[in-house]
Amino acid sequence: MNASSLPLLTRRTVPLLLTALLAACSGSGGNGDDGGSSSNTPRQGTLLNGSSCSLKYYAQAAASQGSGNDPLFPSQWYLQNTGSLTGYSGMRAAEDLDVTQVWNSLGARGEGIRVAVVDDGLEVTHDDLAPNVVEGASYNYISDGSWKRGSPWPMPCDAGQSHGTNVAGVIGARDSNGIGVRGVAPRTSLVGYNALQSGNSADALDAMVRDQDKNHIYNNSWGASDDGLFNAPTDGATHAKTIRNGLDNGRNKLGSIFTFAAGNGGEYGDYSVLDGNASVLGALPVCATDASGKRAVYSEPGPNLLVCAPSSGSGQKTASNLPSVSTTGLQNAYSDEFSGTSAATPMISGVVALMLQANPNLSWRDVRLILAKTARQVNSSSAGWTSYEGYHFNHEYGFGVADAAAAVAQARTWQSVGGSQTMKQCGPYNVTANTGIPEVNPVTDSQLANPFQNPASLNQPVTDGITSSVSPSTCTLNHIEHIDVTVTATNAAGTGDHPNPGDLQMTLTSPSGQTSTLTVPHQCYYVTNSTRTPVNACSGLKNFTFGLSRHMEEPVVATSGSSTWTLGVADRRAGNTGRLGNWSITFYGR
Numbered sequence: 001m002n003a004s005s006l007p008l009l010t011r012r013t014v015p016l017l018l019t020a021l022l023a024a025c026s027g028s029g030g031n032g033d034d035g036g037s038s039s040n041t042p043r044q045g046t047l048l049n050g051s052s053c054s055l056k057y058y059a060q061a062a063a064s065q066g067s068g069n070d071p072l073f074p075s076q077w078y079l080q081n082t083g084s085l086t087g088y089s090g091m092r093a094a095e096d097l098d099v100t101q102v103w104n105s106l107g108a109r110g111e112g113i114r115v116a117v118v119d120d121g122l123e124v125t126h127d128d129l130a131p132n133v134v135e136g137a138s139y140n141y142i143s144d145g146s147w148k149r150g151s152p153w154p155m156p157c158d159a160g161q162s163h164g165t166n167v168a169g170v171i172g173a174r175d176s177n178g179i180g181v182r183g184v185a186p187r188t189s190l191v192g193y194n195a196l197q198s199g200n201s202a203d204a205l206d207a208m209v210r211d212q213d214k215n216h217i218y219n220n221s222w223g224a225s226d227d228g229l230f231n232a233p234t235d236g237a238t239h240a241k242t243i244r245n246g247l248d249n250g251r252n253k254l255g256s257i258f259t260f261a262a263g264n265g266g267e268y269g270d271y272s273v274l275d276g277n278a279s280v281l282g283a284l285p286v287c288a289t290d291a292s293g294k295r296a297v298y299s300e301p302g303p304n305l306l307v308c309a310p311s312s313g314s315g316q317k318t319a320s321n322l323p324s325v326s327t328t329g330l331q332n333a334y335s336d337e338f339s340g341t342s343a344a345t346p347m348i349s350g351v352v353a354l355m356l357q358a359n360p361n362l363s364w365r366d367v368r369l370i371l372a373k374t375a376r377q378v379n380s381s382s383a384g385w386t387s388y389e390g391y392h393f394n395h396e397y398g399f400g401v402a403d404a405a406a407a408v409a410q411a412r413t414w415q416s417v418g419g420s421q422t423m424k425q426c427g428p429y430n431v432t433a434n435t436g437i438p439e440v441n442p443v444t445d446s447q448l449a450n451p452f453q454n455p456a457s458l459n460q461p462v463t464d465g466i467t468s469s470v471s472p473s474t475c476t477l478n479h480i481e482h483i484d485v486t487v488t489a490t491n492a493a494g495t496g497d498h499p500n501p502g503d504l505q506m507t508l509t510s511p512s513g514q515t516s517t518l519t520v521p522h523q524c525y526y527v528t529n530s531t532r533t534p535v536n537a538c539s540g541l542k543n544f545t546f547g548l549s550r551h552m553e554e555p556v557v558a559t560s561g562s563s564t565w566t567l568g569v570a571d572r573r574a575g576n577t578g579r580l581g582n583w584s585i586t587f588y589g590r
């Protein structure tokens with residue numbers, strides 16, 4: 001596969017690219033540089049990146065660290081949102097990660113925890129990152145002349161490769177060193193894996209299990225193209241097996257933590273659970289809210305979402321004046337334009353680093369449960385919220401915005417549910433439906449353009465199409481943590497693929513009465529860097545697995561005694577009809 005199928009989930013608008021290129025030409029930080037930095041004067045010594053790179057870095061002694069405030073901290077509203085920032089309007093105070101008291105009262109800043117940035121590069125020499133970068137532990141996946149694959153220099157090669165360095169600053173830029181910004185976990189250890197630069201998806205999988213007993217967290221601010229298609233995980237079953245390897249063996253069998261960007265196609269109807277990378281068992285999908293505390297217009301809803309974090313506001317369709325994310329940039333500079341679910345994801349990596357410092361014995365399952373239980377119910381007037389046994393869920397927000405103080409407090413007293421070794425599994429339960437899906441109650445053009453305008457509808461089962469049920473009555477799993485639903489839709493003759501599964505609305509309803517929306521009628525696109533072209537078929541609903549967080553803590557068999565799990569499917573657009581073929585459901589939990 002090629003590199004374009006592993007897009008980084010920044011909102012790379014044209015102005016951002018232009019400013020990044022200008023920054024490279026001028027040799028300074030450009031538009032994103034708010035000062036507090038020094039230029040990276042090339043020195044003689046070992047070249048740290050490829051000979052064909054436009055950026056050049058040379059081995060040099062690390063700059064001595066100063067002390068005192070981080071001068072750009074006031075711009076980091078996602079850490080402490082006072083409700084105002086010069087040049088912006090519409091912000092809401094306290095729409096942040098609630099992290100300052102973790103640093104100040106609990107004294108936890110990520111010490112002893114190590115986070116791997118799986119991305120396009122990492123400027124390990126950046127003065128505000130270098131004190132936290134583990135010397136010699138990063139990994140370069142590129143070979144370029146004298147620059148060798150396997151060297152510990154995953155250096156950005158040109159000005160467009162700032163993404164991983166932006167990510168790293170959000171996680172763990174050094175605090176109280178008198179320069180720049182600070183990360184969510186400003187004393188955590190960092191390593192960089194530039195696996196996404198190689199164009200080989202096997203390298204991303206290699207990075208996600210590299211040093212799995214030394215790394216605690218793998219930050220993955222990337223995913224499938226936001227094209228609306230049913231995108232199985234990169235490398236399909238191999239991807240799921242790699243993640244499972246990390247869950248079972250990483251962190252001395254407590255399980256690696258894999259944060260994943262939920263996706264940036266929300267304003268075009270893309271839906272997070274359609275990106276298998278962000279819904280596979282063990283992925284921790286992160287959505288984005290803006291500085292006003294609402295879902296960022298680009299952030300994709302979905303029943304797979306776990307928690308959100310604050311990120312940039314405006315999408316390409318809706319103008320707004322809300323700040324983006326301030327963090328480290330290339331060549332020792334800083335950027336205040338980092339954006340998208342790419343920027344939200346490292347915030348959760350930082351929060352998890354603080355949780356693991358507070359309680360190093362948390363398993364990967366504990367981390368998910370604590371984040372869900374302690375998340376803040378943001379935009380609480382939204383009709384999309386439901387509640388089950390104290391767990392609030394909203395397809396737009398998952399369980400809410402992560403609250404670092406609450407999560408760390410909960411982590412300290414948490415009774416572990418165990419790791420992979422004690423996780424129960426029921427299923428897969430296989431169903432042969434083989435039923436035609438009727439075209440009923442078509443959506444309007446307005447609904448198709450914005451499928452998420454009525455968030456409450458995502459909690460409503462399809463009742464006017466067909467239903468197909470399964471009753472796993474002997475399953476004794478009483479606390480669901482994850483569900484996989486694998487579905488195949490076929491053409492009308494049952495002989496091939498459904499001609500356009502993007503026509504379908506599909507829901508799963510539990511015996512406890514909670515409904516997940518698996519897919520909504522939406523338009524699909526062919527996406528290149530700067531253009532988005534509508535395509536006639538949203539393909540991929542063939543053995544496609546929807547991974548759900550939504551039913552967390554529900555029992556498989558309801559307290560009423562009912563064990564009926566029901567799939568509801570309707571076709572909402574004229575033309576392109578088909579059938580529901582086989583489907584299966586598998587439950588994980590305790």
Ligand SMILES: [Ca+2]
Binds near residue numbers: 070174176180181182
């Ligand atoms: Ca700093």
Ligand SMILES: [Ca+2]
Binds near residue numbers: 228264
């Ligand atoms: Ca997506």
Ligand SMILES: [Ca+2]
Binds near residue numbers: 571572574575577
């Ligand atoms: Ca149709």
